Amino acid sequence: MSEPSTTALPADRTRRSAVRIDDRMLSIGTVLLLGLLPIWIGSFWLYSISLLLAQGIAILSVSFLIRYSGEVSIGHNFFVATGAYTIALLQNGPNVPFLGGVVVATAVSAAVGLLFAWPSRTLSGVYLSVVTLALGLCVPEVLLYWSEVTGGFEGLFVESRIVGGVASGLQQYYVALAALCIATFVAHRFRGSRLGLMILTARDHPHAAAAFGMTSGSARLSAFAVSAAIAGFGGSILGFTTSMVSPNSFIFWNSVTLLVGAVVSLYSTRIYGVVVGAAFVTLVPQLLSNYGQFILIIYGLALLGVIIVFNVTVPAIVRRVRRRRNHRV
Amino acid sequence: MLPVIWQGIVTGCLYSLGALGLVMIFKSSKMVNFAHGALAGYGAFSVHALTAGGAGWPWLAAVAAALLGAIAISVLVYGLIAELLQRAATTATIATLGIGLIAQGMILWQYGSNIFRLDLPLPHLSFSILGMALTAYDVAVLSATFLVVVALFLVIERTRLGVAFRAVSTDPFAARVCGLSISRVHLFSWVTSSMLGVIAALLIVPTTFLSSTTVTTFMLQAFAAAVIGGFDSLPGSAIGGILVGVSCNLFSFYVAPELLNTFLLTFMLASLSFFPGGILSQRLGSRV
Numbered sequence: 128m129s130e131p132s133t134t135a136l137p138a139d140r141t142r143r144s145a146v147r148i149d150d151r152m153l154s155i156g157t158v159l160l161l162g163l164l165p166i167w168i169g170s171f172w173l174y175s176i177s178l179l180l181a182q183g184i185a186i187l188s189v190s191f192l193i194r195y196s197g198e199v200s201i202g203h204n205f206f207v208a209t210g211a212y213t214i215a216l217l218q219n220g221p222n223v224p225f226l227g228g229v230v231v232a233t234a235v236s237a238a239v240g241l242l243f244a245w246p247s248r249t250l251s252g253v254y255l256s257v258v259t260l261a262l263g264l265c266v267p268e269v270l271l272y273w274s275e276v277t278g279g280f281e282g283l284f285v286e287s288r289i290v291g292g293v294a295s296g297l298q299q300y301y302v303a304l305a306a307l308c309i310a311t312f313v314a315h316r317f318r319g320s321r322l323g324l325m326i327l328t329a330r331d332h333p334h335a336a337a338a339f340g341m342t343s344g345s346a347r348l349s350a351f352a353v354s355a356a357i358a359g360f361g362g363s364i365l366g367f368t369t370s371m372v373s374p375n376s377f378i379f380w381n382s383v384t385l386l387v388g389a390v391v392s393l394y395s396t397r398i399y400g401v402v403v404g405a406a407f408v409t410l411v412p413q414l415l416s417n418y419g420q421f422i423l424i425i426y427g428l429a430l431l432g433v434i435i436v437f438n439v440t441v442p443a444i445v446r447r448v449r450r451r452r453n454h455r456v
Numbered sequence: 457m458l459p460v461i462w463q464g465i466v467t468g469c470l471y472s473l474g475a476l477g478l479v480m481i482f483k484s485s486k487m488v489n490f491a492h493g494a495l496a497g498y499g500a501f502s503v504h505a506l507t508a509g510g511a512g513w514p515w516l517a518a519v520a521a522a523l524l525g526a527i528a529i530s531v532l533v534y535g536l537i538a539e540l541l542q543r544a545a546t547t548a549t550i551a552t553l554g555i556g557l558i559a560q561g562m563i564l565w566q567y568g569s570n571i572f573r574l575d576l577p578l579p580h581l582s583f584s585i586l587g588m589a590l591t592a593y594d595v596a597v598l599s600a601t602f603l604v605v606v607a608l609f610l611v612i613e614r615t616r617l618g619v620a621f622r623a624v625s626t627d628p629f630a631a632r633v634c635g636l637s638i639s640r641v642h643l644f645s646w647v648t649s650s651m652l653g654v655i656a657a658l659l660i661v662p663t664t665f666l667s668s669t670t671v672t673t674f675m676l677q678a679f680a681a682a683v684i685g686g687f688d689s690l691p692g693s694a695i696g697g698i699l700v701g702v703s704c705n706l707f708s709f710y711v712a713p714e715l716l717n718t719f720l721l722t723f724m725l726a727s728l729s730f731f732p733g734g735i736l737s738q739r740l741g742s743r744v
Contacts, residue, residue: 197546201490201553246728253488253687254728256549257679260490261721264676269718383557390550423561430554431536434547439539 150397154311157399161304165297173296175409177368180303183405184310184361186388187396188354190404191314194394195326196350198252201382202262205243206355208270208377209236210362215283215372216276225289229306229363236359237352244351248344255347263382270374282373285366299368306364307398310357314396317353326350384408387426390433459588460709461702466594467663468701469601473656474678475685475693476608477649482687483625484645487545491533491556493675496653498559499526500661500671501567504574515577519658523651530650534643541642556672563668572666576658597659604655605694608648612690617644625688677704680720684727686734695735 161180165173185207192200213235214228223231243262247255270277277283287295289302317323329336329346336346366372385408392404407429412422474492481489499522505511506518513521533555540548581592612618617640623631624641632638656678657671664670677700685696700723707719727735 193546197544199546199549199553243725246725246732250728250732251687252546253482253486254683257488257683257687258721258724258728260679261676261717261724265715265717265721268714268716272712272715272718383553386550386553420561420564423557423564425561427554427557427559427561430557431551432554434540434551434554435536438543438547 153399154397157402158304158308161402162301165300170296173300174368175413177296177300177303178365179402179405179409180300180307181361181365181368182385182388182409183307183401184364185358185385186392186404186408187307187310187314187401188357188361189385189389190392190394190396190401191317191357192350192354193389194396195317195323195330195354196252196347197330198347198351199256199386200259200354201256201379201386202259202264203354203358203385204377204379204381205262205266206236206240206358207362207365207381207385208266208372209239209355210359211285211366211372211377212270212277212283212362213359214363214366215285218286219283225286225367229360232363233356233360236362237356239359240355241348241352243355244348248348252347255351259382263379266377266379267374270377278373280374282371282375284371285369287367287370295370299370303364303368306360307401310360311396311398311401314357318396322349322353383426387430390430393433393437457706460705462588462594464702464705465698466597466701467660467705468681468698469597470656470660470674470697471677471681471700472694472697473601473604473652473659474675475681475697476605476690477652477656478678478682479685479687479690479693480645480649480652482682483690484621485541485545485548485642487541487548487552488687489552489649490549491552491559492649492653492678493672494556494559494563495526495529495533495650496657496675497668497671498529498563499523499650499654500574500657500666501563503658504572504666505567508574509572522654522658526650526654527647530646531643534639534646538639538642560668560672567668569668574658574661574666576662593662600655600659604652608652608690611648617641621645676717676720677701680724683724684731684735686731686736689734689736692734692736699735 161176164176168176185203188206189200189203192198192203210232213232214225217223217228217231218225243258244255247258271279274280287299289298318327325336325339325341326346326349328339329341329343333343336342365376369376388404388408390404391407392400395401395404408426411425415422415425474496477496478489478492481487481492502525503515503518503522506513506521507515511518533552536555537548537551540551576593576596578592578596581595583590612621620631620636620641621644623634623636624638628638631641657674660674661670678697681697681700682693683696684699685692685694687693700720703723704716704719708716711719
């Protein structure tokens with residue numbers, strides 16, 4: 128996990144192909160299972176899982192950032208809120224249709240992300256991480272201060288039907304599922320894209336990348352903008368599935384939740400990994416709703432435990448097994 | 457306006473103390489400790505529990521116990537993180553967030569979400585200079601900050617440990633080649649930082665009240681101070697703290713107190729644009 132399998136160098140084909148089929152099967156299986164799920168579950172769980180899928184997109188954006196730039200963000204609720212409020216404002220004001228709203232929300236979030244990361248382009252990533260803390264904290268107060276635009280505490284209503292005749296619960300579910308598929312597909316294929324390869328080169332071989340015009344500063348800016356775009360996309364879908372946006376859904380705590388989800392999913396860009404991470408952060412609070420204070424401890428232990436197990440324990444075991452095998456030979 | 461600035465300077469001193477702790481850790485181990493606020497808050501809560509909250513210890517004994525506890529916890533935390541640090545600072549940073557969550561959860565579990573008062577044992581004095589009220593609290597904060605900064609300066613400038621700390625923060629590889637124990641220097645910075653955190657927490661709490669989030673929110677200003685002063689400069693962060701204190705006070709007095717976090721965000725972004733690397737950094741070459 129500390130060294131994500133994404134690297135700019137061509138992978139070892141023979142070893143990878145076997146793994147890749149496995150991964151693809153798992154992804155397709157997850158999508159099929161999620162697609163058929165509404166047959167068996169009631170409306171409460173349908174709603175919860177729609178939220179989970181929309182949340183998954185936001186988690187994916189945090190994983191993406193950690194993977195491609197090695198930066199931790201605890202302010203991604205800002206970009207999720209940007210996406211959600213953009214689509215809500217577009218629907219309530221000029222009455223833009225849903226798909227158009229999603230596109231604009233994604234673009235606006237990317238632009239805001241770029242603008243936010245701009246001052247730290249020549250600095251070490253530490254500054255960016257710390258400033259995201261303030262970014263995450265300022266969301267509710269900004270939304271409440273300009274309440275004549277944002278609707279204040281009550282928030283804004285978002286239309287949750289695209290086509291007539293189908294129950295809105297099902298529409299929300301399938302839109303969220305389709306959006307998560309698109310987001311994971313894009314995030315996964317990003318690795319082989321021109322921009323993705325350049326960002327990864329800038330991470331692994333900064334000087335070589337700089338010679339091709341990609342300094343580590345511009346790599347960080349690009350990774351941050353793409354991540355913010357994914358978060359804004361997730362935000363617009365989240366607004367659609369909850370059919371309303373209000374400051375309460377974008378408090379700082381949500382960023383922490385996103386980070387916990389990203390770590391639990393092992394920064395996965397695959398749909399099954401993202402779903403596992405999202406399921407952890409949505410189901411734990413639901414199952415433990417009577418023990419509010421333990422949620423913090425459980426999240427903390429999850430962060431610490433997953434990180435220590437996958438960075439310290441697993442490598443140690445691998446090393447020991449390898450040593451023993453060499454010994455025998 | 458003068459009293460507002462003066463109050464800003466007093467609270468700014470506390471932000472400096474918080475920021476100094478963050479910078480100590482960053483200088484030696486190149487990572488940000490997001491658990492700083494929560495752990496300091498835990499220290500303040502244990503002082504409360506040991507004095508007014510039931511045990512009835514004398515204040516000084518409680519503070520000493522809290523400082524010892526903070527040292528023990530920071531050693532434990534460093535022990536958990538040490539191996540992560542050798543791999544990537546990012547994972548270590550996320551791990552500190554986890555530790556912060558655990559500390560916050562422990563506070564909520566043990567003390568609930570109640571609000572407590574935790575005052576310093578000071579006489580009620582106040583004098584007036586140039587139309588400003590100067591209370592015993594202000595004097596205590598200023599003198600405590602002064603003492604701590606002088607002590608820190610002496611340790612870093614004069615002792616062998618301080619020399620080792622400077623060597624590790626300048627060039628960890630060369631320091632290791634010279635036979636310095638990196639982990640001992642790291643431990644020194646973590647322990648010092650946790651003590652600075654507890655002292656800052658104890659001094660900030662009398663201005664408001666003690667709740668599970670007081671100290672963590674206070675630490676945002678400390679983070680801002682460290683960003684503005686430069687994460688690799690101790691004097692810079694001390695000055696940054698006072699700048700943040702004064703400007704925050706002016707902003708919330710004259711503009712809008714409910715937008716304080718937004719103000720801090722813009723202040724940090726502006727400062728990064730105009731003084732990348734902190735207000736005291738000489739612009740020497742690239743810092744990539």
